[in-house]
Amino acid sequence: MKKLIICILFVISIVLFAFSFQKYCSIHKFDINAIKKNIAFLSNNNFKGRLGGSFENDEVASYIRDQFKASKLTSYSQNYYQTFKAYYPKRISGDPYLKVVDTHGNLVKTYAYDRDFKEDMLNFKSNHVVFYNGSNIKANSSYIQIRDKGNNFIIYAPKDNNISFRSSFIADSDYSLCIMVTKDCLSQIRNYLNNGCIIDCFIPYSNDTTTLKNVIGYIKGSDSSKPPVIISAHFDHVGTDLNGKVYNGALDNASGTSFILEMSKFINSLGTPNRDIIFVAFNGEEFGLKGSEAFVNKYYKKIKSGEDYNFDMIGSPSSIPLSIMGGKKDTANSAPINSISTLCAKEHVSFNYIFEDASDHSSFRNKNIKAVTFCDDDTSRIHTPADKASYISSSSIDRCFKIASRDIINNSYTFSFLILYNKQVCILSLFAMIVLTFISLQYAVKSINQQK
Template sequence: MLKKLSYILLVVLCTLISFSFQIYVSTSSFDANSVKRYIEYLSSDTLKGRLAGTIENDLTAIYLKNEFEKINLKPYKDSYFQKFDTVYPYKTKDRPYLTITDSQGFLVKEYKYGVDYKEDLLNFKKNNLSFTKKDKLLWSNEHLQIQKDNNNFLFYTPESDKLNFRSSFINSSPFSMYIMTTKNTITELKSYLKEDYTINCFIPFETKKISLNNVTAYIEGKDASAPPIILSAHFDHIGSDLAGNVYTGALDNASGTAFLLELSKYVQSLGKPERNILFVGFNAEEFGCLGSKAFVDEYKHSIKGSKVINFDMIGSNKPVPLYIMGGSKDTEKTALIKETSEICSKNKVTFNYLFEDASDHEYFRKQGIDAITLSDSDTSRIHTPSDKSEFISSDSIERCFNVVSKSIIKYGFKDNWLLIYYREVFWTSLIGIIIFLGVNKKTT
């Protein structure tokens, strides 16, 4: 009887080693260094900050499409591109200026771009104005608001008196143009206004209509009618300023895009999932999550019941937790948030919560679709020229993968434990077989 049980054990071990070995050799290992190489390219000066509407943004979209093709992902709804229309800030070839002129129109002073003042990207419904104390003005120590010709303009001093931060472009913003100035500059402007001088400002950006593309691909599942899993990241950023400084956006969000590309290789290698798994590169997140809104608006009936995991700022080298970000009306008990937090706890991943409509999960949640964003939420360098690939950490990338890989197997592969523990199963089975053969040899 004991001999019979031992041979049954051997058969089980051989079966396990066979299945685990197949997974071992077919599964593509997730490589954090590969993610970093993707980040280095996506955040290089070559792509000039990937501002939606620019040639460099188009090149980024084509790059993602080509990478998805290399990985053998299929085009979603027969196309790798999903088009939508919006407006974007178009940079003209003119020169910016902020000047003071007297009552005769003679130049009194010209301020230096990038030193005394600089545009904020927020809006360009108008890109020039001239005003005096006779116009409608509202001011405080750190800002000057002008109402003129049915437009509102804002001059303001940013935090720490630095002009290197650049906001997202939000065309629905209430002001027609935003200008950052140093404290000294805004104080001088107010003094000149009191003396009846004219202030003139021009920023060579204007809004133009444009068609943009999301990049969409998928792995076909066994049940194509089931709600898909959606894995996503936005690939756009905020471009470059008028002095040629590139806002490379390594953490925000070349990191999430690079993570998505490497993750797609891993998921593709796992075999056919139970349901479709979509990989989406969203555009115009920096314009108010317009790409994800367009995606949800067009496909909301096809994706109802989906699980959405979005990646935004993955790879901080600061000691920050992994944030599980839900919508503003979510709580710790919201289903997908609770399930993700349990995975974090089980795998000893330090995490925290954010409940904000501040990334591409927003419009999914507004349609009642389960969606979260995983983020390191390190804002120390974002939207400045200092957000570079040299500050990306492999450990943070691995941490996110440790969580999301479990979620993908849970939702896409019916929690197949062998996909999670195939390495452990392979080596345990191999050692068990060796021990069995050794013991059996001694007894014969």
């Protein structure tokens, strides 16, 4: 009986060793250096900030499609693209100006673009405002608000007096035009108004429509009738200013895009999942989450019971905790937030919760689809020219992968333990084979001695 048990255990050990060794050899090693190279590539000046509606944004979509193909993802839509219409800020002819004239039209003062004033990208329903002391004005020490013929204009001084921040574009904003100015500039404008002067400002953008592309590929699971797992990030950013200064968007969100490109190689090397795993690079996030909204609306019936893992701003200094971001109505007990936070605690990963509709997960949560965004909540450089690849932290990328990959594998693979711990299983099963061989030899020697 003991010999039979040893034989069975030996066979099990061989099977476990063979399976785990094969997995260890075939699994793509998640390459953080490859991610950092991709971040540097996507955020270089050649792509001019990847603004939706630009030629460079379309180039990036093509690059992501080629990377999905290279990772052997299957096209989820026609030629990997999902197209959709969206409003965008279109650059028009002319130079920006903010000037002061007297009642006779004589020039009193001209302010310098990017030193004294700059456009806030929020909206361009109107790109020209003229106002004076008799206009419909509401003002205080930090802003001047002007209402004219159904338009709502605002000129404001940021709290930190830094006019380099570039906001997202929101076509349905209540404001028709937003202008950032320094505190000195705002104070001078107020004085000029009090002295009877006229303020004239023009910004050469207009609201227009364009066609944007999401990029979608997937790994076919053994049972496609099961709800899919979705792995996502947005690749668009906020472009360049009117002097051509590039807002590179390395952390936001070349990092998340590069993360899912590498994740697609890793996941596809694990073997066939038990459900479809969809990889989607969203466009138009900086226009009000338009890409994720279009994706959810089109594929709702397929994904309504699925789960989205979204990545937005991965790679801040490791001193900043990993943020688990859910929707406004979520709590720490919402799925998959609860399982992810449990993993963080188990792995001693510092984390915090954010419950805001501040990234593409909210398009899913608005339809009651489970979703979470992994985020390093560092806003010190985002939407400014300082968001460059040189500030990306390898250790923060590694901790995000450690947590996200485990939760995704647990939800997508039947034998997740053997995948997650293939190295350990390989070593233990090899050790078991050696021990069982030694025990078998002892029995054999004992049997020979007894026969003598």
